[in-house]
Amino acid sequence: MIELINITKKYGNFLALNKINLTINKGEIVGFLGRNGAGKSTLMNILTGYISMSEGEVRIHGIDILEEPEKVKKNIGYLPEIPPLYVDMTVKEYLRFVCKLKEVSKERIQSEIFEKMSFVSIEFVQNKLIKHLSKGFKQRVGLAQALIGNPELLVLDEPTSGLDPKEIIEFRQLIMDISKNSTVILSSHILSEVQALCHKVMIINEGQPLLITDPNEYLNDHLIIRIKATENEIITCLQQIPFVKSYKKIGSYELNTLDFLLISEEKLDIRETVFRSFSHHQLPLLMMKQQNNHLENLFLHATNEKAGVKS
Numbered sequence: 001m002i003e004l005i006n007i008t009k010k011y012g013n014f015l016a017l018n019k020i021n022l023t024i025n026k027g028e029i030v031g032f033l034g035r036n037g038a039g040k041s042t043l044m045n046i047l048t049g050y051i052s053m054s055e056g057e058v059r060i061h062g063i064d065i066l067e068e069p070e071k072v073k074k075n076i077g078y079l080p081e082i083p084p085l086y087v088d089m090t091v092k093e094y095l096r097f098v099c100k101l102k103e104v105s106k107e108r109i110q111s112e113i114f115e116k117m118s119f120v121s122i123e124f125v126q127n128k129l130i131k132h133l134s135k136g137f138k139q140r141v142g143l144a145q146a147l148i149g150n151p152e153l154l155v156l157d158e159p160t161s162g163l164d165p166k167e168i169i170e171f172r173q174l175i176m177d178i179s180k181n182s183t184v185i186l187s188s189h190i191l192s193e194v195q196a197l198c199h200k201v202m203i204i205n206e207g208q209p210l211l212i213t214d215p216n217e218y219l220n221d222h223l224i225i226r227i228k229a230t231e232n233e234i235i236t237c238l239q240q241i242p243f244v245k246s247y248k249k250i251g252s253y254e255l256n257t258l259d260f261l262l263i264s265e266e267k268l269d270i271r272e273t274v275f276r277s278f279s280h281h282q283l284p285l286l287m288m289k290q291q292n293n294h295l296e297n298l299f300l301h302a303t304n305e306k307a308g309v310k311s
């Protein structure tokens with residue numbers, strides 16, 4: 001378990017973080033979401049012991065990070081926004097160097113390097129100089145170095161920033177795989193990314209926190225469906241589906257079909273019921289997708305409030 005207790009950070013008179021409290025359980029993926037300059041990197045640097053806080057405590061498995069920094073740091077893998085890569089080394093040389101820094105035993109070094117290279121799929125660039133790698137591969141090398149020593153906590157500062165869409169999808173999958181064995185904390189500007197990956201989200205705005213314990217809480221109550229039927233047929237069917245609070249025709253985006261937005265009674269997942277009802281009426285359901293603006297609304301509210309904008 002990781003506990004952040006009343007973390008406050010001042011740079012001179014400037015309050016960068018104000019009383020951050022957060023408990024993270026083993027295996028959770030937690031996202032720090034905020035605009036540029038919100039305080040995400042500051043919080044990550046405090047968590048990993050790179051900078052000290054002005055007030056508060058970080059406890060990792062009950063151990064205070066300031067009391068036993070070396071012991072705690074050994075259990076943390078960190079991928080900062082700019083990965084700490086030695087670009088004139090080859091990938092393998094660099095990972096060997098990191099193994100030595102992290103005091104991986106001599107007998108383990110070879111297998112540790114190959115295990116991590118294979119996990120992030122960089123074996124075939126192992127003898128290339130890091131400076132000759134693409135942004136995506138550099139980021140994979142950065143992730144491999146963070147994973148060396150199998151830390152229980154992995155801290156990733158904007159891990160997908162600057163990657164192309166395919167790399168982003170692959171990197172997210174890697175993060176989900178890592179979370180099977182480690183706790184992951186990541187920061188991001190991207191709402192959908194945080195929503196897709198994280199069990200908990202902390203929105204940070206000008207150092208002020210807003211904790212959301214379940215970013216997907218409202219994911220299932222807004223549903224968009226596409227039916228191959230007339231408006232009357234669809235409405236007749238919708239009126240018989242239990243737990244549909246309201247519905248609205250959105251338009252027609254495919255020949256002989258109509259799209260509708262359904263809102264269910266609070267937090268209810270009605271996808272199966274909807275599927276069965278249209279099937280029962282022999283009306284083809286061609287598409288069904290969830291629509292969720294909940295996190296976006298909270299984010300806009302949190303960030304606008306501080307800026308004095310009415311939301």
Ligand SMILES: Nc1ncnc2c1ncn2[C@@H]1O[C@H](COP(=O)(O)OP(=O)(O)OP(=O)(O)O)[C@@H](O)[C@H]1O
Nearest residue numbers: 011014016034035036037038039040041042043081
């Ligand atoms: N060493 C420092 N001295 C003074 N102010 C700092 C220092 N480091 C950060 N700040 C300020 O603290 C605030 C938070 O910065 P931080 O880098 O933590 O934000 P961030 O959310 O990570 O932003 P980004 O997404 O741009 O990296 C910013 O206003 C920044 O200018």
